[in-house]
Amino acid sequence: MGKTSKDKRDIYYRLAKEEGWRARSAFKLIQINEEYNIFDGVLRAVDLCAAPGSWSQVLTKKLRQNAENVEDVKIVAVDLQAMAALPGVIQIQGDITKLSTANEIIKEFEGKNADLVVCDGAPDVTGLHDIDEYVQSQLLLAALNITTHVLKKGGVFVAKIFRGKDVTLLYSQLKQFFEFVTVSKPRSSRNSSIEAFVICQNYQPPEGYEPTMVNPLLDHKYCDFNQFTGPNRFIVPFNACGDLSAYDSDTSYPLLLEGQTSYEYKEPVQGPINPPYKEILDKTKFSNKCWRNINA
Numbered sequence: 001m002g003k004t005s006k007d008k009r010d011i012y013y014r015l016a017k018e019e020g021w022r023a024r025s026a027f028k029l030i031q032i033n034e035e036y037n038i039f040d041g042v043l044r045a046v047d048l049c050a051a052p053g054s055w056s057q058v059l060t061k062k063l064r065q066n067a068e069n070v071e072d073v074k075i076v077a078v079d080l081q082a083m084a085a086l087p088g089v090i091q092i093q094g095d096i097t098k099l100s101t102a103n104e105i106i107k108e109f110e111g112k113n114a115d116l117v118v119c120d121g122a123p124d125v126t127g128l129h130d131i132d133e134y135v136q137s138q139l140l141l142a143a144l145n146i147t148t149h150v151l152k153k154g155g156v157f158v159a160k161i162f163r164g165k166d167v168t169l170l171y172s173q174l175k176q177f178f179e180f181v182t183v184s185k186p187r188s189s190r191n192s193s194i195e196a197f198v199i200c201q202n203y204q205p206p207e208g209y210e211p212t213m214v215n216p217l218l219d220h221k222y223c224d225f226n227q228f229t230g231p232n233r234f235i236v237p238f239n240a241c242g243d244l245s246a247y248d249s250d251t252s253y254p255l256l257l258e259g260q261t262s263y264e265y266k267e268p269v270q271g272p273i274n275p276p277y278k279e280i281l282d283k284t285k286f287s288n289k290c291w292r293n294i295n296a
């Protein structure tokens with residue numbers, strides 16, 4: 001394939017090079033803005049999962065247009081990978097699912113809030129859709145957690161989302177924090193990709209909500225539910241059912257249960273039809289037979 005074939009196949013790849021963007025993704029953010037005006041009045045922004053940096057380039061250009069003084073513009077870009085420097089962009093190399101990274105971002109804002117948080121985070125896709133969707137949703141929730149620490153009330157959050165079968169659960173989580181949640185697919189995003197972007201406008205956390213990096217759905221390290229109060233305590237209720245006098249599934253019982261006088265072994269009602277260990281069992285039976293024949 002010649003040098004120009006990708007330029008023929010992917011118009012946004014070609015245009016990105018011609019216009020000086022580090023990646024074709026720049027057009028996704030530009031097109032989202034054309035529809036939702038997400039940069040209106042924005043001076044401070046966080047770019048999560050930013051490398052190689054085309055969204056940071058777009059942010060720099062748009063936010064500087066908004067500012068009377070370039071010094072008023074603040075852009076913090078975060079990625080696992082190192083990113084070549086961009087003038088006016090503060091870079092943090094870190095994992096957005098880690099508390100330490102969230103703290104570094106918060107520190108950069110020195111007590112002030114961001115007007116906009118964007119996240120184009122994508123895991124290394126495995127091709128196993130369920131896993132890819134799960135990891136992507138983890139990134140989105142990590143980005144939301146960081147957002148709740150730094151975004152001003154009324155602010156905007158834009159994030160990549162995979163439109164998988166559990167996507168409505170994510171929408172309803174986002175709706176807890178934003179008045180408007182819309183999903184958008186820019187023209188520059190390939191139809192063959194399940195990616196889309198959530199545009200979350202007018203950040204309004206539930207009254208009394210305390211930002212926390214603990215995510216009960218994802219973080220299995222935390223153990224003390226009681227550390228949460230008010231709306232933070234909203235967790236899926238856990239309910240034990242079955243009569244207390246019912247057998248305990250973790251206890252061994254004698255073969256003769258209370259009131260019984262005899263015990264008879266019964267085969268399971270339905271064994272596995274074709275279990276993965278069947279092949280090994282068959283091979284073992286065969287080799288045992290051979291072994292007996294040799295020794296006969």
Ligand code: SAM
Binds near residue numbers: 055122
């Ligand atoms: N918006 C970028 C641009 O315009 O140049 C492109 C982002 S690229 C599609 C996705 C990025 O997500 C990768 O650079 C990857 O390193 C980053 N990423 C994935 N998981 C991450 C994580 N847990 N923390 C930080 N960055 C992550």
